[in-house]
Amino acid sequence: MASAGAGATATHDSTAAGHPIARVLPLLSPAHLDRDFDYLVPPELDEIAQPGVRVRVRFAGRLVDGYLLARLSHSDHTGKMVKLERVVSAERVLTPEILKLATAVAARYAGTRADVLRLAIPPRHARTENGGSKKAAVSSSPGSPSPDPTLVTDSAADAVGPAETPNAAAAVADSPDLPPVGDSATGADSAESAAADAALDHSVDAPTLGGEDEAVDVRDRFGTARTPSRSADHVMAAGVGSESLSADSIESVEDGVAAADGRGEMEPEGADAPVGERAVVAAESANIVAVLADSGGIGLPDGVELRPWERYIHGAAFVSALGQRKGVRAGWQAVPGEDWARRLAELAAVVVGRGRSAILMVPDQRDLDRVLAECVRLVGDSAVGLAAGLGPAARYRRWLAALRGTARVIVGTRSAVFAPAVDLGLIAIWDDGDDTYAEPRAPYPHAREVAMLRAHDTGAAFVAAGFARTAEIQAVVDSEWAHDLVADRAVVRKFSPRISAPGDSDIAMERDPVARAVRIPAVGYAAARSALKEGAAVLVQVPRRGYIPALACAKCRTPARCRHCNGPLSLPDGRAGHRGETAHSPACRWCGITEAAFRCPACASRALRAVVIGAARTAEELGRAFPGVPIRGSSGGAVLDTVEPGPQVIVATVGAEPVLPGGYGVALLLDGWALLSRADLRAAEDTLRRWMSAATLVRNHGQVIVMAEPSLPTVQALLRWDPVGHARAEVAGRAEVGFPPAVRMAAIDGTADSIAELLSAAKLPDHVDILGPVPLPPGARKPFDSGDTPAEVERMLLRVHRTAGATLARALTAAQAVRSTHRSDAPLRVQIDPVDIG
Numbered sequence: 001m002a003s004a005g006a007g008a009t010a011t012h013d014s015t016a017a018g019h020p021i022a023r024v025l026p027l028l029s030p031a032h033l034d035r036d037f038d039y040l041v042p043p044e045l046d047e048i049a050q051p052g053v054r055v056r057v058r059f060a061g062r063l064v065d066g067y068l069l070a071r072l073s074h075s076d077h078t079g080k081m082v083k084l085e086r087v088v089s090a091e092r093v094l095t096p097e098i099l100k101l102a103t104a105v106a107a108r109y110a111g112t113r114a115d116v117l118r119l120a121i122p123p124r125h126a127r128t129e130n131g132g133s134k135k136a137a138v139s140s141s142p143g144s145p146s147p148d149p150t151l152v153t154d155s156a157a158d159a160v161g162p163a164e165t166p167n168a169a170a171a172v173a174d175s176p177d178l179p180p181v182g183d184s185a186t187g188a189d190s191a192e193s194a195a196a197d198a199a200l201d202h203s204v205d206a207p208t209l210g211g212e213d214e215a216v217d218v219r220d221r222f223g224t225a226r227t228p229s230r231s232a233d234h235v236m237a238a239g240v241g242s243e244s245l246s247a248d249s250i251e252s253v254e255d256g257v258a259a260a261d262g263r264g265e266m267e268p269e270g271a272d273a274p275v276g277e278r279a280v281v282a283a284e285s286a287n288i289v290a291v292l293a294d295s296g297g298i299g300l301p302d303g304v305e306l307r308p309w310e311r312y313i314h315g316a317a318f319v320s321a322l323g324q325r326k327g328v329r330a331g332w333q334a335v336p337g338e339d340w341a342r343r344l345a346e347l348a349a350v351v352v353g354r355g356r357s358a359i360l361m362v363p364d365q366r367d368l369d370r371v372l373a374e375c376v377r378l379v380g381d382s383a384v385g386l387a388a389g390l391g392p393a394a395r396y397r398r399w400l401a402a403l404r405g406t407a408r409v410i411v412g413t414r415s416a417v418f419a420p421a422v423d424l425g426l427i428a429i430w431d432d433g434d435d436t437y438a439e440p441r442a443p444y445p446h447a448r449e450v451a452m453l454r455a456h457d458t459g460a461a462f463v464a465a466g467f468a469r470t471a472e473i474q475a476v477v478d479s480e481w482a483h484d485l486v487a488d489r490a491v492v493r494k495f496s497p498r499i500s501a502p503g504d505s506d507i508a509m510e511r512d513p514v515a516r517a518v519r520i521p522a523v524g525y526a527a528a529r530s531a532l533k534e535g536a537a538v539l540v541q542v543p544r545r546g547y548i549p550a551l552a553c554a555k556c557r558t559p560a561r562c563r564h565c566n567g568p569l570s571l572p573d574g575r576a577g578h579r580g581e582t583a584h585s586p587a588c589r590w591c592g593i594t595e596a597a598f599r600c601p602a603c604a605s606r607a608l609r610a611v612v613i614g615a616a617r618t619a620e621e622l623g624r625a626f627p628g629v630p631i632r633g634s635s636g637g638a639v640l641d642t643v644e645p646g647p648q649v650i651v652a653t654v655g656a657e658p659v660l661p662g663g664y665g666v667a668l669l670l671d672g673w674a675l676l677s678r679a680d681l682r683a684a685e686d687t688l689r690r691w692m693s694a695a696t697l698v699r700n701h702g703q704v705i706v707m708a709e710p711s712l713p714t715v716q717a718l719l720r721w722d723p724v725g726h727a728r729a730e731v732a733g734r735a736e737v738g739f740p741p742a743v744r745m746a747a748i749d750g751t752a753d754s755i756a757e758l759l760s761a762a763k764l765p766d767h768v769d770i771l772g773p774v775p776l777p778p779g780a781r782k783p784f785d786s787g788d789t790p791a792e793v794e795r796m797l798l799r800v801h802r803t804a805g806a807t808l809a810r811a812l813t814a815a816q817a818v819r820s821t822h823r824s825d826a827p828l829r830v831q832i833d834p835v836d837i838g
Contacts, residue, residue, distance in 0.1 A: 019071035022049055022084055026059050026066040027114040032817035034112035038075045040083045049084060052092030054124060056085040067094045067117065091129055093121055093403065095420050097458065102418075104453050109832045110746070110812040111443020119439060120418035125396040301353040303378045304346045311335055311495075312487050322350045322426065322461055329455065329482035331473045332465040333723055335495045336696045337663065340465065341367070344428055345374035345409075347463065352379050352408045356425030360411045361447055363434035365389055366641055371430075372411045379409055386412030386419060414439060414447040417454065427451045428463040433470045433682070433689045438835045440781070446833070448472065467696050467723065468689035471734060474727035475741040486724060496721050497667075497698040504710035504719070516709070519613065519670060524705050525625065527666045531702070532629055532647045536665025540622065540651045541694045543674045545635040546614035547571055551586055553600040554607035560598060562588035569595055571610070612674050619651040634658050654690040663699030672708025672715070679778075681739055681837055684714045685730055691718050738769070740833050744805030746798040746812060747837065749776060749783050750828040755796050758828060762815035764798065765807040771797035777836040783829035797837065805832075 022039045039057055041049045049055070055068050063085060075081070094117070102116040300306065300323070309315035312332070321328040334340045348358035360375070362368050368385050375383035384398040384407040401407035405422040412419065414437050417427070429437070429451055437447040448464065449472075455462035462482065464473045476482045487495075502508065502515035502523055515521040528538045544550075548571035551560040560569040567590030586608065587594045599606055610617075615635045623631045630648040634640040640658035643650060650658060654675070675687040695704045695718070708715045717726035735742035748755050752773065759770075773794035776782065782793050800808045812830050819828070 019073050021072040021075045021081075022055070022068050023070045023072055024055060024057055024066045024084075025069055025113060025117075026057060026064045027117065028059070028064060029112075029114070030817075030820040031112055031813065032820045034106070034114060034817070036069060038072070038077060038081065040081045041071070042083050045084055045087050048087045048090040050090070050092055051096075052094040053090060054088040054093060056088060058082050058085050067099075069094075069099065089124060089126075089129060091124075091400070091403075093124075093420075095403070097424075098418060098420055100457065101450070101454050104457070105445050105450055106443060107806070107809060107813070108449065108453065109443035109445050110809040110816070110830050111445075115442045116445070119415060119441065119445075122396050122399055123392065125393050128393045128397045129400065301349045301378065304349050308339075308343060309346075311491050312485050314483075315485060318485055319347070319350055322347060323354060325354050325356065325425065327455070327459040327461050329462040329476075330464075330485040331469060331477045331482050332463055332485040333469060333487070334465060334467055334696075335487045335492055336467070336497065336692075336698075336721065337495050337700055338467075338696070340430065340467075341371045341374045344371055344430065344463075344465065345378050347426060347428065348375055348383075348409045349378040351425040351461070352382060354425065356423045357402075357405075357408045357410070357421035358426040359416055359419055359421055359424065359428070359451075360409065361416050361427075361429040361437075361451065362411065362413065363431055363436045364413065366639070367430065368411055368413065369641075375409045375411055382407060383409035383411060386410055386416045388413065388415065417447045417450045424454070424458050424460045426461045426463070427455050428465060431466045431468075431689070431693075432464050432473060433466065433468060433685060435686075435835055442829075444829075444831045444834065446835070449833075452476070466689070467692040468685070469723045469727040470685060471727055471730040472741045474724070474731050478728075478731065484724070492721055495700050497695060497700055497702040497704050499695060499704040499706065499719050499721070501706050501708060501710040501715055501719065519707065520668065521707070524668050524707070527703050527705060528626070528649070528668065531665030532626065532649075534665060535645075535647050536699075536702070537643065537646065537660055538649045539657060539660075539664040539667040539694060539697060540618060540649060541654060541657060541667065541669045541690075542613070542615045542618050542651065543654055543671050544612050544614045545616070545653045547616045548610045548612075549589070549614045550611035551608045552611045553603060553605050554609040555605040556600060556603040557609075558600055558602045559611070560586065560595075560600075560608060562591060562593060562595060564588065564593050565591045567591060569598070569608075571608075612671060615651050615653055618670065619649075622649050622651065655693070657694050657697055659697065663702060664697055665699065665702050667694055667698045667702070667704045669694060669704065669706040669708075672706055676708065676712065676714060681734075682835070685727075688714050688717055688723065688726055692721075692723065738799060739837070742802070743799050744802050744808060745800075745833055745837065746808060747831045747834045748796045748798070748812075748828065749780075749793060749831070751792065751826055752794060754824065754826040754828045755794070757824060757826075758812075758815050758819055758830075759796070761818040762811045764811050765800055765804045767800065767804070768808065769799040771799060780836060783827045808832075 020041055022041045023036050024039055025036055026033070028034070037057075037059075049068060049071070051068055051070050053068050055066050056063050057066050065088075068084075068087075098117075098120055102113050102120055105111070105116045106113045300319075304319075306316055306319060309319050312318075312335075318328060318330060334343070344360050348360055351358045360371055362371055365387055368387055372383060372385045384401055386395065386398055386402075388395075390398070398407065398410075399419065402410050402422075403420040408421075410416050410419040410421055429448055432448040439445050439447070448470075452462060454460070463485075464470075464482070473482070477484055500523075502512065502521040508515060508523070512522050515523065531538050549568075551569045551571060552558060553560065561567065562569060565588060567588045569586040570589045571586050585594055585596055586598065597606075598608065613621075615633055619631050619633050623629075626649060630646075631651065632640065632643065632648060633651050634656045635651075635653035636656075639656045640650070640652075643658045643660050645660060645662055650660075650664075652658065669691055672687070672691075675690065676683060680686070691706060698704055706715060706718060710716070710719075713729060714726065717723065731741065734740065739745070748758060750758075755773070773796050776793060776795055798808060798812075809832060816828075816830065
């Protein structure tokens with residue numbers, strides 16, 4: 001091991017004589033060892049020891065995995081250097097783009113590159129790697145040579161590796177305070193690293209189109225040539241500038257609140273676009289194919305239709321800009337009933353038609369299968385799916401296909417954001433508000449933020465799509481880093497079902513005075529009966545599965561808890577009377593012990609009442625209300641992907657609603673209070689997203705009835721179908737109280753002593769707000785893996801302005817490095833902008 005510089009040289013007669021030094025990143029857990037180290041390359045490994053390969057190196061007397069980052073001609077280290085132990089494989093799995101992205105993600109989330117690379121690169125499967133198809137002649141970057149097609153097995157690498165050096169371990173001290181041997185991060189930083197650190201504090205201005213685009217008199221929002229019939233005040237550019245990637249590059253473009261200051265009042269979401277604007281949109285879409293042909297000599301790929309994109313203002317121009325290889329960025333709000341999987345596949349096909357690659361991210365396997373089927377129909381075998389549910393061999397095979405350039409469309413869940421796509425042209429994320437995009441492993445990055453970092457660095461197009469909109473995407477739209485891709489209000493009304501809430505008018509209250517007090521009012525039963533009579537299906541969405549998942553004292557409303565473990569008591573299926581009888585013999589949801597003689601600790605009452613009704617009890621009640629009608633459930637481990645048309649009632653939990661060809665006739669959204677009353681920063685945003693996802697499954701002449709208080713802003717946003725307006729209100733509200741995305745927030749979880757130790761070692765930025773300690777959010781996993789979990793685990797919150805976000809992350813990274821040198825054994829977790837704040 002050694003550091004970079006001019007000290008150590010090689011004398012063996014091979015090509016290694018020119019570049020005998022291998023700079024390696026060992027995959028080590030301690031934060032203070034997140035550095036590059038230099039090793040000598042033996043002559044027998046010179047040919048396959050290329051940048052990007054997996055290697056095994058001797059570190060502190062033990063063999064560790066690592067990645068070879070570069071081959072150098074000299075090193076700063078003047079002492080003895082250790083040789084590479086072996087090259088695991090000649091496959092260059094770490095591309096320069098992914099390494100740069102991993103560095104930025106680690107800096108953004110106060111983590112280590114080793115942790116990020118564990119998320120980005122799947123474990124090697126030797127048989128798949130050696131038996132796979134030959135790599136396509138595509139390099140990971142323009143001008144770079146193609147990867148070496150030579151493949152070696154583990155045993156072969158062992159055969160060519162040098163014998164163990166008896167004193168090689170002496171190159172690294174056994175103490176945690178290691179000398180700076182091979183550490184290019186301390187005192188020997190490269191110019192590129194220094195430039196990246198300096199760029200952390202830079203803001204990103206809204207990029208503009210330049211160069212050849214200036215020759216066009218007028219261009220639309222996405223940079224596509226169009227008839228100059230609009231005033232210049234309405235023309236906005238969204239091309240890709242030459243900004244370099246930094247961990248803070250998204251901070252300024254996400255800061256929609258600060259960026260919106262001084263820009264005047266925004267146009268209300270409900271205002272229709274001017275007639276002249278709609279005429280311009282029609283005119284630009286009429287010439288879209290000609291623009292594509294002029295720019296590249298080819299038109300739209302087979303199977304891609306422009307007519308569906310004409311529903312959206314500048315939609316055809318957006319497709320045209322993709323076809324012209326421009327890095328456009330948009331927040332796309334799909335109209336109700338949109339075939340969103342087909343639309344995403346069309347965007348990917350346009351990008352692939354220009355010789356580039358696309359990454360499409362979806363929340364779960366159901367959506368992955370749907371989008372992948374559409375992509376295969378348009379681009380054939382060039383589309384692959386990446387998901388955690390795949391076996392090691394299948395996943396690694398498809399990942400290699402992306403690395404080698406044979407797969408041009410990668411559809412996957414959150415880990416697909418790191419896929420090594422060759423010449424990335426588009427990265428799209430569907431329903432970015434889903435909590436599955438938040439990585440549960442260190443350094444806990446969010447796929448949406450990583451996607452924006454990658455799109456900003458590579459110049460790829462970025463699309464955040466969904467029926468609803470998160471506050472984070474609205475912030476970047478407000479900052480003009482991305483732009484709206486929405487439909488005209490008349491188009492939204494055309495495709496939306498009729499949405500109402502019980503008791504939303506005086507007339508409705510006169511007809512049914514108890515409409516707001518009962519779980520399913522008369523209007524809901526009447527709408528369901530009418531739909532079933534017409535032969536249509538009815539969708540019933542409930543927030544909780546099970547029978548009666550939560551109980552409380554019938555007298556004082558105190559939640560019923562288990563005497564043994566203090567867990568919540570519930571009533572499993574079949575243990576209660578059917579017609580309002582008092583529940584008996586509840587069971588603990590945690591330990592499973594039956595509580596045969598419950599007595600309220602507050603008032604000594606033995607009576608229990610249901611706090612919330614689960615899906616099983618709902619299906620039971622609906623079965624009695626609609627005798628002879630099939631009642632089907634979709635929740636938990638029995639999720640239905642699709643159902644056949646016909647008169648039936650589908651009872652589904654949120655997120656498990658099956659797709660029905662032709663759409664449902666009626667949707668009943670029950671227990672809205674249970675979703676809205678959660679003690680969560682994102683409760684309203686998530687509730688609207690759940691409701692809209694269910695409402696889009698209803699045909700446009702159907703009916704949606706939401707059982708919630710009509711005056712609530714979230715309910716009003718659903719009634720008007722105004723996700724953008726709701727997102728703007730969320731951004732403004734969070735800015736007022738100081739919550740993300742208006743600020744950058746770090747959550748530190750651990751014991752009081754471990755948190756104090758970290759904060760004492762951290763040089764926090766000025767004007768940091770220290771909030772807490774506060775309890776962990778309900779259901780949050782503790783940062784302790786062993787059975788010695790302390791009883792008290794608390795959370796400390798650090799809040800700074802977005803411009804100081806990178807400084808805060810660097811301070812926490814340095815503090816963790818200091819703490820790891822002290823060999824502190826108390827686990828600690830640091831998260832930047834966690835989904836659940838507490």
